[in-house]
Amino acid sequence: MSIASSSKISPSLRKQFCERFGDRARFDEPLAPHVAYGVGGPADVLVFPKTEDELSWISTTAREYALAITTIGTGTNLLVRDGGIRGVTISIRETFRDVQILEKKNGHTLVRCGGGVDKPAFLNWAVERGLGGLVFSAGVPGTIGGGIFMNAGTKYGCYGDILTRLRLFDFETGGREYGRNELHFGYRHQSHITPRTLVAWAEFSLEDSNPVEMRAEVDRIIEERAAKQPLDFPSCGSTFKNPEGFSAGRLVEKVGLKGRSIGGAQISTKHANFILNKNHARASDILDLIQIAKTEVYSKFGVQLECEVVVVGEDPYAQK
Ligand SMILES: Cc1cc2nc3c(=O)[nH]c(=O)nc-3n(C[C@H](O)[C@H](O)[C@H](O)COP(=O)(O)OP(=O)(O)OC[C@H]3O[C@@H](n4cnc5c(N)ncnc54)[C@H](O)[C@@H]3O)c2cc1C
Structure with missing residues (x-):
């Protein structure tokens, strides 16, 4: 069966995207290479914005042309249907990638991490500096933004446990920061991030820890996961949430x-x-x-x- 998709990007709109983003806007881009499963049809346009100004431009343009916006990270929890994604698909995994230490106080370090940062890279960064709190995420792939949207986690913890502040970009209303007490996290669920919003950055409070012990714990968890999980073929990890009281x-x-x-x-x-x-x-x-x-x-x-x-x-x- 042939799979046809009809792009919603007109030639004149295409020109506007090209002028604004150059080769950071890719048209009829096959999404399979951009997601962990390696399946799925093309995006009408896949854009890699660098700044909130660029996100604002995309929001305004999408509203004007009645285009849907979809955010993707590294697609480690995303199944893209074979027809692909109409409208604008945004990825910040190559752009919103700053990691900054904001403050060190009383054995705690406040770190701001871009939504596009790779989780395993962030975990390594923290372990090298003796900053504890992220070991729970050993073996969990994807970006920080995707991790917060999903409240990704393991039996050892989740991102909601250590998050102190968040900057969300809302495609309707623009950017806004949220303090910890405004946000609620549950099992693979959180209260404020909808498909209309994008995690621009997140702040975490990490505690001083022993890097050698942390590295050993990370290695142990990765080994434990490899013994139970089939990691030799593409997947999205767990397909289903565990229903209350069941596996x-x-x-x-x-x-x-x-x-x-x-x-x-x-x-x-x-x-x-x-x-x-x-x-x-x-x-x-x-x-x-x-x-x-x-x-x-x-x-x-x-x-x-x-x-x-x-x-x-x-x-x-x-x-x-
Ligand atoms: C082998 C394997 C093991 C895994 N193990 C675990 C595990 O132990 N625990 C666990 O929780 N998950 C696990 N996962 C699932 C997955 O890694 C996480 O859910 C991860 O956080 C998804 O991140 P991503 O960047 O790939 O997001 P994507 O898969 O690209 O997107 C997932 C969702 O997040 C949204 N999103 C992505 N980026 C942003 C952003 N910047 N702002 C707002 N929304 C965004 C997308 O719109 C989508 O709805 C596993 C996956 C694999 C392949």
């Missing part, structure tokens, strides 16, 4: 779906909450496996599985 992976395993394949996608034989791109999968293969797992788990256990992976983009197979 999503166990439920999928108990309905006998470990190893089930559709097209190039497979429910991992090692950990049933991981769906892998084993061999040139399409997004639709992964989505079909997600649907089968939801249906089977609901019919056997009455438990509704909710996706942790964020699904975006156009379904080219949908009946119009």
Whole structure:
């Protein structure tokens, strides 16, 4: 089946993007190489803005031309449908990348970190300087912005635990800072960041710690994860959130779906909450496996599985 998408970027608008962003605006850009799963159709335009002024220009232009805006990080929790993303797709993973020490006081260091910074790089940066608090994130990929949007975390903690301040850019109203007590974080959930907002930077309070001990703990956690998780094929980590009182992976395993394949996608034989791109999968293969797992788990256990992976983009197979 051929997959057609119809870009919403007219030639004159294309010219405006080119004048403003040069090669930081890419048209009909295939998104598969930009996301961890390696699947998904093209973005009408993928832009790498450097400043909030540029974000404002994108917001105003998108409003004027009635274009949707979608933010992506490194796509480690993102499933882009095969039809791609209409409108403007923004990535700040190559641009909002400053890490600054703001203050050191009473054994604590306040650090401001750009939303585009890579989490493993930030963790390494902190460990090298003996700044503790981020060890929980060992082995979690993606950007800081994506991590805060998802309140990414592990059994050892989450970003909401150490965040002190946040700057959000709202595509309707512009930039604004939020103090810790204005924000609420839950399991893979937070209160203020919607698809209309972008995490420009976040501040964390990190405590003085022993770098050698931290490095050993990071290595231990990474080893522990590698023993349980199938890391040799592309995935988005956990497909489903754990329903209250249950392990999503166990439920999928108990309905006998470990190893089930559709097209190039497979429910991992090692950990049933991981769906892998084993061999040139399409997004639709992964989505079909997600649907089968939801249906089977609901019919056997009455438990509704909710996706942790964020699904975006156009379904080219949908009946119009
Ligand atoms: C092998 C593997 C293991 C993983 N393990 C874990 C784990 O242990 N714990 C865990 O929580 N997650 C885990 N994940 C999922 C993923 O790494 C995290 O959710 C990560 O925080 C996503 O970051 P990202 O930059 O890739 O965001 P993306 O996947 O690109 O985007 C995810 C969501 O965040 C939004 N977003 C991205 N950047 C921004 C921004 N700057 N501002 C506002 N919104 C933004 C996107 O619009 C999207 O809705 C794992 C993934 C993989 C592949």
